Amino acid sequence: MTRILTITLCAISISVPAFAHSAQAKVGTTRPVGNGNPSSINCYLKDGTFSRIATKVCKTNAEWARIRIIIDKGDRAN
Numbered sequence: 001m002t003r004i005l006t007i008t009l010c011a012i013s014i015s016v017p018a019f020a021h022s023a024q025a026k027v028g029t030t031r032p033v034g035n036g037n038p039s040s041i042n043c044y045l046k047d048g049t050f051s052r053i054a055t056k057v058c059k060t061n062a063e064w065a066r067i068r069i070i071i072d073k074g075d076r077a078n
Contacts, residue, residue, distance in 0.1 A: 027045065028045075033064060034061045034062065034064035036061050038065070040060065041060055042058070043057060045057075
């Protein structure tokens with residue numbers, strides 16, 4: 001019984017920071033560009049292609065900045 005309790009408490013303590021980190025995400029209607037703290041999470045609501053339900057896309061600012069660079073390179077190539 002104590003082993004099960006110990007394992008359960010360890011699993012909860014490991015997963016709590018992940019839930020706390022995702023609760024701090026900012027949600028907007030436009031795609032973020034990656035400004036600000038590289039490790040903070042920003043989200044935006046992406047319109048569904050085949051449905052009316054919008055999906056929430058979340059990434060860190062560092063990832064959004066990389067995406068923005070790729071998009072800008074594509075725009076310059078055309």
